[in-house]
């Protein structure tokens with residue numbers, strides 16, 4: 001009998017702009033391993049059945065994306081520390097063919113990208129984080145765990161920033177975190193004191209069929225050469241914020257590294273293999289440039 005192909009997949013709804021399929025299929029083909037990656041559009045009402053299907057069919061692992069990152073938690077057997085702290089799951093692994101373990105690799109993906117792509121460590125750094133959604137939450141928790149000295153979270157809806165700040169302080173004892181309103185004056189005040197500025201909102205992202213979003217949340221004159229400016233948006237790679245940071249001679253980090261390194265963590269857990277990071281990066285950049293042209 002032929003060897004059974006080991007299945008991997010992604011659960012989301014809708015799945016229109018996920019890069020996962022290209023990322024993992026490129027890696028699987030390059031390494032010549034006996035895995036196959038399949039996107040599954042899973043409606044929210046079908047999530048419990050889909051998760052049981054993972055166990056029943058022995059699917060080795062799945063990525064989890066919007067809108068399932070929180071809803072999947074009660075359906076799993078176990079959570080890792082990061083998933084528990086972030087109260088969100090972006091990766092599921094089937095362990096010993098039985099136990100479904102939920103991980104969150106978004107935060108470690110961001111921090112690994114900081115270390116590998118621009119050689120900076122969050123320890124002891126003052127951070128200005130814009131946004132309080134899913135991506136910002138994973139980043140805020142991980143930066144606190146990794147020893148950032150202070151994190152200011154500003155959000156369009158200030159109550160969400162305050163809530164996130166409280167959540168991080170509760171979960172990571174000793175962390176210094178505050179939340180507030182995303183207003184120009186506040187951005188200026190915190191930017192002045194910050195070592196690292198991170199856009200964790202969707203501002204600057206290109207959406208299909210719409211004119212490019214040229215807005216940025218940080219006025220150019222508030223960016224200084226000592227800043228590291230990061231964006232979670234990866235389409236376009238150089239967002240208006242990163243373009244203006246470059247003009248101001250600041251260091252920049254695009255959102256692509258976070259995507260790749262969170263994927264590399266998942267891939268290692270599912271397959272035991274290292275994701276070929278440079279190859280995957282070239283493929284994703286090519287796909288993004290084709291999509292944008």
Ligand code: ATR
Pocket residue numbers: 130131132133134135136155156157160182200201202203
């Ligand atoms: P994700 O999971 O990608 O982080 P999300 O959870 O929907 O997505 O969060 C989107 C973030 O972008 C939120 O912080 C949102 O602010 P609100 O909480 O006020 O909605 C932020 N955001 C989206 N559009 C924005 C805009 N035009 N200006 C400022 N912030 C914006």
